[in-house]
Amino acid sequence: MASLPLPPGSTIGILGGGQLGRMLSQAASRLGFNVVILDPEEACPAARVSQHQLVAAYDDPDALSVLGRISQAVTFEFENVPAASVAALAEGGAEVAPGPKALAAAQDRVDEKTFLNSVGATTVDFAPVDSIEDLTAALERLGAPALLKTRREGYDGKGQVWVKSADEAAEAWAAIGERPAILEAKAAFTRELSVIAARGRDGQVAVYPLGENIHKGGVLKTTLAPADVDAKTEVRAKEIATAILNGLDYVGVLGVELFDLGNGVLLVNEIAPRVHNTGHWTQDGCVCDQFEQHIRAVAGWPLGPTEAHCRVEMTNLLGDEVEQWQTLAAEPDARLHLYGKAEARPGRKMAHVNRVKPLG
Amino acid sequence: MASLPLPPGSTIGILGGGQLGRMLSQAASRLGFNVVILDPEEACPAARVSQHQLVAAYDDPDALSVLGRISQAVTFEFENVPAASVAALAEGGAEVAPGPKALAAAQDRVDEKTFLNSVGATTVDFAPVDSIEDLTAALERLGAPALLKTRREGYDGKGQVWVKSADEAAEAWAAIGERPAILEAKAAFTRELSVIAARGRDGQVAVYPLGENIHKGGVLKTTLAPADVDAKTEVRAKEIATAILNGLDYVGVLGVELFDLGNGVLLVNEIAPRVHNTGHWTQDGCVCDQFEQHIRAVAGWPLGPTEAHCRVEMTNLLGDEVEQWQTLAAEPDARLHLYGKAEARPGRKMAHVNRVKPLG
Structure with missing residues (x-):
């Protein structure tokens, strides 16, 4: 295995070459690492800012073995x-992180909620459903x-449906x-919050300050942070994030979506074991x-500071909203982050803009 | 010619693949551009974060013609x-910028100072020297x-020598x-300042706030800014920068090194028609x-804001100073920028660190 912390000049492999892989690659380069992307789509957004790409399926054993050999x-x-x-x-x-x-x-989702509750990170009530009979019984217990x-x-809202009555x-x-x-x-929540947190190899x-999120059609539209x-x-959000990170023996950044029930009561909606749009x-x-x-x-370096030095309103540009680039570029204190995607399909995350404001 | 402003997805060519090309490429990617680097050194620092590299000499007419064709x-x-x-x-x-x-x-250097004085940007007294006779006469006039x-x-101090007496x-x-x-x-200056300024295609x-620079052995060590x-x-620095930019019908970022004589009197030491280490x-x-x-x-976009939101002490890491990465990574509020250079030759610019402090 590679010896940690990884010195600059080491190679970091990233599975997935979309915007998250792209921004991870840019951050890794800033720290002097070389980056290899594995993604089936040639010249994907991350590959265009990285040293090398393996064009292969995510489950291609040969490509994975090569990636594992050339990456520390x-x-x-x-x-x-x-x-x-x-x-x-x-x-x-x-070294692979986060771990299995x-x-x-x-x-x-059942394992996730079971784990969350086991570390004291409360969720909504839930029931596994494997048949129509299970569903009927669950509806009776949980209500509609x-x-x-x-x-x-x-x-992003796919693979789910509201059941309004039995x-x-x-x-x-x-x-x-x-x-x-x-x-x-x-959940009887007043708003959706999220917390981005990290755990080092040691x-x-x-934990970063909380963000408040506004979704539109099941897709994140805006995060206001802090x-x-x-x-x-x-305090409660930090407790929850810390319990989850330690419970998973986690290495890396994790996103935790929260329902704010008021009065300091938070339920975990879901976790994402990766960098997160709300971050x-x-x-x-x-x-x-x-x-x-x-x-x-991931590289075994000490974690960096998480304090906010300004207030940011992050807005996703979906589909043809990216055509607003010219107006946004002229807006003072708006910082554009474009993903280099060729095709602006409806609803596709094409870019985001961070509007920077003073704290307080 | 390409139509301006260039939309995201356009390709920007960069001549030179060192750290400045690398950081230009990273900035271009953030705005959704694709980047092609021309540099004779394969896998140079900029190429490793860019979509494509042409490996060729800077005066290779074929490579230049290809670069001009694939870049807007x-x-x-x-x-x-x-x-x-x-x-x-x-x-x-x-579209090539800055222009000829x-x-x-x-x-x-003679043309530079002649131009500077012509736009009211005062320099030290100087004389062209084409022979030992010229040098003797010039020493008589300017003193030693x-x-x-x-x-x-x-x-960086190469190709120059102090003449202490006739x-x-x-x-x-x-x-x-x-x-x-x-x-x-x-020049009887008290300190060296610099100003980074930009001019758009329109x-x-x-103009950014001024930086104060400390050199060591002819090489920049630290910039404090603002x-x-x-x-x-x-005000005088902004006047000077503006006069230079307009006088050159300039497009892009320009660095102006200044001697501070006190009392608002500034002499221009030299200009660099590019992004600059003191920026x-x-x-x-x-x-x-x-x-x-x-x-x-360069892309014909409106310029961004130049106000500082914090104070920064930028320090170059030269040669084996880059081996301090582990200590620096653990320092809160220190932001590391490593250039991905394999060989830490003595005096070589390997990285810089920005130490971020509150304003005022």
């Missing part, structure tokens, strides 16, 4: 990495409306393809952003 | 670009000690290789750093 550390921009892929990478000799435990917990989601995969059970079960699922009780934990929260909420504000709000923080953790 | 705009990380190269690039169809006038002025420099090339004339003339030269009177000018200067000095502090001190600013100008 490997990480991911997405959580649905098969366990066999992680094993192939580790066999190549690379975190990936497994994040890949199955409730949210039916596939246990695995699905993001009458809709069959329709909902069909809508998600009759796949293993989870039914989640509805167990050091660093969020306007009371001390109780701030993009750190690029222009902190000395060490989430991307550099993740690379620091 | 082309710029440089260094000023010693032959006029013929610029012509070859322009023939390919690319700025390059010519920066390539010859005086600084003898080759008219062309030389940087007796040393012959030795000094031999030391610089008996090449066309300039003799410069000694003539808009943006420098502690009175309003008169600040690296802007990466962590400003919403829009000098690299993004340069790319904005």
